Amino acid sequence: MKFFLDTANLDQIREANDLGVLDGVTTNPSLMAKEGIRGEENIRNHYVEICRIVGGDVSAEVISTDFEGMVREGEVLADLDPHIVVKVPCIADGIKAIRHFTTKGIRTNCTLVFSPGQALLAAKAGATYVSPFVGRLDDISSDGIALVAQIVKMYSYYGYSTEVLAASIRTTQHIIQCLEVGADVATCPLSAIKGLLRHPLTDSGLATFLADYHKLNG
Template sequence: MRIYHASVALDDVRWAFAAGLIDGIVATPAVIAAQLPNADPRELVQELSTAVPMPVIASVRAVNRDELYKGARELTRLGEQVIVAIPLVEDALPAIKRLSAEGVKVAATLVHNAAQAALAAKAGASLVTIAVDAAAHVGDDPSLAISESRLIFDRFGFECDVIAAGPASARAFTDALTAGADGAVVSTDVLKALLQHPLTDRGFDRFLGEISRRPRPRRPK
């Protein structure tokens, strides 16, 4: 299981890395705009790449095949472990194929069903991200898209990970993993929320009460 941290705040990234919770960072335009709107995206990706030894998923700011390819190659020069995020539109497929042939890892985004995931994997994507939060908002079942994608990848031998993007709760996170997702993209708030449970809080309070009442050992005279 791989967890990709949707954060560009270095303090949050270092906390999650030190805790052993994350396997990569997501530095897409939406994440950058929400947390560091005045930052230069390229400089930020480079800084993140040197701050922690793990992959950084960064987006190409283009939509046609030539610009997608050119932008992707520019991003890979910012760090050895950069994974290029490319939206799965028609023009993206030739760019994904070319980049994959050159050893560049591509994360296909805006994938919402298994048919799209299969085409992305066939073109050479290393990851497909299925937007769990977006699917739930329109009444779709993201678990079905995840499980069907995983089944297709396994059947045809595609070396491509299925990543659940944006599960907003422990239940959604668990559903994605049990459906066959290889990992998930989560924010700092969700990552910390996954640690929480009311019974854990209650048990911890009881534990604190017990150790406070425990008699202290007497020191030998």
């Protein structure tokens, strides 16, 4: 499974990249605003900075909700760097835009997916990635992991090449659950990825090894 970092924070992206496990980055307008990045030119420059750090795909989201606007914005974003994947919402004009981008050889990430039907339409339109939102479904007492599993099974059965990018990942346990149901990618905060390192037996084992070493070597 690939790990994408869900952030626009350059320091966190560098840290994950230095850890050696980063495969890509996903962003959205909210994450850009959180970093104080405002204005179209500044946002585009920030995407370029991210692409300079990351060796994999970087999802850059359009703001428009109409077909013409999404196409116009998406083509500008795609021209910024070969690593850019245009992130498009799962609405009617978004599906139409994904089909347009597919015919132009522009890769896409269909975001805000909450049902198997939406994921089916995205795949039929040629989306590179589809992003089911795990945490947001859990927030309304639905089962986000079950949706990821349904989409993985559907794509495998029908032979769609669209990758399942599990989004809105909140915890390390979410990552493990996405792994178990076969998600291609998990996009998550750095804290959730680093949480995979933690285990009490690792800590106690290392403490024992070091204590024994110091007993023998002073």
